[in-house]
Amino acid sequence: MRGEADPVTTVASLMPNATFFVEVALFAAVLGFITRFVVPPIHQAMRRRQEEIDTARSAASADSAEAREILAAARAEADGILDEARREGHRVRVVAREVADGLVAEASRRRAEMLAEVRSQEERLAGVAGAREEVVVR
């Protein structure tokens, strides 16, 4: 490259010359490319990722609300089942007590009947024994 142009007198880089215009054109070209072809796709990627984050965040919050609803429903159902079980238990206890009371009453009645029968038997036997003694004495 250097061979194509004539080397002119050496001038310190302190002196402004036509390099200024070459550099303006060169940097303007770089800037133009970056402005047109690099920054817009990066902006687009940033926007797309932000949208994905927003969507995921709203989906997560919707999922979380749904999970809360399901949890509340499950808790309500569990409370209902517990209440029902408590009521059923109470009912079974009451019925069992009634049955037991009935059985006890029945047993008491049967005992009293049997006692009465035993007593009447004893009395009859005592009557028979008295009559036998009377016959023997005669």
Next chain:
Amino acid sequence: VELSEIGAGPQWGIGGLVVNAATVQASVVAGAVVLGCGVWARRQARRGSPGGMLLAWEAAISAVESRLGSGVGTAGRRAVPLAISLFGFILVANWAHLIPGWPLPAPTADLNLALALAAIVVGSVQLTAVRSRGWRGYLAHYARPYWWLAPLNLLEELARPLSLALRLFGTMFAGGLMILLIGELLPAYLSPLPHALWSTFEIAAGAMQALIFALLTVLYHEAALAPPTTQPAIAIDNERRS
């Protein structure tokens, strides 16, 4: 070392115009690196798989946009690629010559490149100010807060590109000069350590200069986007912060 040799290099004569060959060659390399990084990030963005390069670009874009605030969507749109391109370009230009065996000098040590970059920045700032406020508002801001301060405001606008360019050029030129002096003035057995130390400092200085140039670009655009009433205060504040 003769004083006239400092910063001298091969030149091209094109139609009677003189162009510093090494500066242009090194600038082409720096521009190619920036374009390469841009193409790499673009490919990652299109593929939808975010890699390190894409994330670096996204971080840079977000940083500039958050600095520019609400104005970024309209008139300040151009400041984003400009600041990022400037940062990458100046960083590569400042660092490339530190690679051992690299044949080209730092192009930022040439006043022509520094002035060219500053001219582009100031052109963009003026364009942004006109778009943001309209011609009437743009011209009126020179007469704020008092009409007789117009010459000073105009001077400030002219001082911006000069200060931008001379800051970068001065730092990088002085860095090159130091390396030259270390090599020339010290005996060969003594020069490696100071050379290594100075090169390390040059790495930090090169990054700092790239950052300052890009940051000032963003701040100038931010001031150009601000409402006219608060513009002088913001401009002063920005100058202080920088």
